[in-house]
Amino acid sequence: MREDNPSDEAKLWRAVVYQALLDASKDVTPNESRESVNCRNSARRWFTLVSGVTAAYFEDVCLLAGFAPEFMQQTAIRIINNPSSFSRKRLNVLLRNEAPDESLWYTERFTVMASTSTQDG
Secondary structure (H helix, E strand, O other): OOOOOOOHHHHHHHHHHHHHHHHHHOOOOOOOOHHHHHHHHHHHHHHHOOOOHHHHHHHHHHHHHOEOHHHHHHHHHHHHHOHHHOOHHHHHHHHOOOOOOHHHHHOOHHHHHHEOOOOOO
8 A cells, every 4th residue: 555654764765765766867977986987887786686685675675665666676777768758856856855745755757656555455
């Protein structure tokens, strides 16, 4: 079931995911630092690896954030492969928790797609 009022802990873990999405979707720029390249590559690996310790951490973080790992992975891959369809500004609003109310956490396309949901019996 989708949480309309995520706990503070879930918000913290969502911030981890949102920051990783920002890092993974950052454009390549001329003369960028090695640190910037490493952060982008590391974030992309975090979203795309399917086995190993990194993949296990990804699943744990998604579940703590209230996101379905497989949907978050699919969403992240779409964002990485087509960053023009993704608004980093919207993600920054979520990361800084500037949304006027909690329902806006779910209005963003990638968040809705990644949110865990179940059908009531």
